[in-house]
Structures are given as C-alpha cells and as structure tokens.
Amino acid sequence: MxxxxxxxxxxxxxxxxxxxxxxxxxxxxxxxxxxxxxxxxxxxxxxxxxxxxxxxxxxxxxxxxxxxxxxxxxxxxxxxxxxLKSDIPQNVEVLRKLAKTHYHLFGLTNWSEETFPYALENYDFFQLFDGKIVVSGTEKLIKPDPEIWYVLLERYNLKPQESVFIDDSLKNIETARSLGFETVHITTETNLEKELIDLGIQF
Known part of the structure; x- marks a missing residue:
C-alpha cells in the first residue's frame, strides 16, 4: 500500500x-x-x-x-x-524536505502539556505540522500505550498501512509495528533520509 x-x-x-x-x-x-x-x-x-x-x-x-x-x-x-538543548539538525532537514512533498506530516509525542508550548514557540519547524500533533500530556495517554496511536488515527482519519512512524524508543516502534505501521527506529547512527527512501518515500 x-x-x-x-x-x-x-x-x-x-x-x-x-x-x-x-x-x-x-x-x-x-x-x-x-x-x-x-x-x-x-x-x-x-x-x-x-x-x-x-x-x-x-x-x-x-x-x-x-x-x-x-x-x-x-x-x-x-x-x-x-x-532542551537544540533541535537535531540532520533530522529537521529531512522534515523540511518532506514538507515540500505530497506527504502528510503528523506529530505523536510524549511531552508535558505545560512544557510543549515552549518548544512550539521557539522552534519554527513545528509549524510544518500545521497543528496536526498529538501530545501525551493533553490526551492523558502515553506511548507505548496503543490507545494514543488510536487517537491519532481517528482524529486525522489515517490508516497505519499508509503511514510511517519514526521514534527513538524501541518499545514505541514495536507497538507501532504491531498496529501495522511502517517504522524507522532512530539511533545515533540512523540516516533518516536513507531509511525513508528504502521504504519508498520520494523526496
């Protein structure tokens, strides 16, 4: 798919x-x-x-x-x-490239509702998500509980089989895989753009 x-x-x-x-x-x-x-x-x-x-x-x-x-x-x-030291430049660069393509971008984050607005205000790349961000502290649900993925899927009418999920936590990656998502597990060695290309993403 x-x-x-x-x-x-x-x-x-x-x-x-x-x-x-x-x-x-x-x-x-x-x-x-x-x-x-x-x-x-x-x-x-x-x-x-x-x-x-x-x-x-x-x-x-x-x-x-x-x-x-x-x-x-x-x-x-x-x-x-x-x-909150800084952004991770190489991955933000990939996000900016994706924003110029036909793919739809979403955020799914474990983050306190009280501290997330600071990041939102101070790092402009968050605007690329156009508000389509599910924050654990707001939902009172947290990864790797599958329920928070269901919030994302239902709110934006998404299908896991049509979606790639990117996370640095292996537990979260495993849950996403079990729900049918394609996944990219981020480590210090990961070349995100290459991983996405390998999944068929076109830049």
Missing amino acids: EIKNIIFDFGGVLMDWNPRYFFKDYFNDDEKMEYFLENVTQSAWNQEQDRGRSLSEGTEVQVKKFPDWEKEIRAYYDNWTTM
Whole structure:
C-alpha cells in the first residue's frame, strides 16, 4: 500500500532533550548527578508529567519522597528549558524536505502539556505540522500505550498501512509495528533520509 503519512516523535528525533544538559554544571559531579537522575528524578517519574500530571504536583510528590533532595527536585522543571538543548539538525532537514512533498506530516509525542508550548514557540519547524500533533500530556495517554496511536488515527482519519512512524524508543516502534505501521527506529547512527527512501518515500 502506498505511503501517504509520515508521523514523527519529537524528543530524540527532532529535539535534543536531556536533563544532564542542566545538571552537569549544577552538580559538577557526574556520579552524584547520575544517582539523582536514576533514583530521584527517574524517567518513570518524568513520564507521569508527560502523561498529564501537572509539573507542580509531580514536583511535590517527589519532594515528599526525597526531602533531602528538595532543592535539586525543584530545580528540575525550573530549568527545563536548559535541558532542551537544540533541535537535531540532520533530522529537521529531512522534515523540511518532506514538507515540500505530497506527504502528510503528523506529530505523536510524549511531552508535558505545560512544557510543549515552549518548544512550539521557539522552534519554527513545528509549524510544518500545521497543528496536526498529538501530545501525551493533553490526551492523558502515553506511548507505548496503543490507545494514543488510536487517537491519532481517528482524529486525522489515517490508516497505519499508509503511514510511517519514526521514534527513538524501541518499545514505541514495536507497538507501532504491531498496529501495522511502517517504522524507522532512530539511533545515533540512523540516516533518516536513507531509511525513508528504502521504504519508498520520494523526496
């Protein structure tokens, strides 16, 4: 079946976000930083904000659990914009090329409803999606739960077999494949344009 739609995850695909960009200088101690990120503000905690919990509630929950780390926990979302270092230029370039073709572009992202507007305002390439973006924090659903893909499919009347899904998370890729999407798993070595050409995408 002919591919008509190309769906992008954002973090790790188009945006370079990592809490280490802030906490490396904050701690000036890699061992302490890694302990904090793995045991106090672990990814499962951050995911709850991506799932729709407010940043303030998420912060208070963690401060109660780890009172000795209160200052560091409060610094997490106060300095979130520093963690969003930049776009990922080679993949954004592919997105810009795709925007000049006949393919339809969509976003499907695990992102807090409170922080996503900052990215939207500060990186112009998001305008290429023409508002066709499903944000986990708004939907109160999060990848790899298949339900968030169903939101995308139903809202925009898409068929998985006519769509390519691009993500840096293998779990998300596996879910998308099980739903019938063509997929591209992004790693540091991935040449996105070549991967898409191999799937029959014409630039």
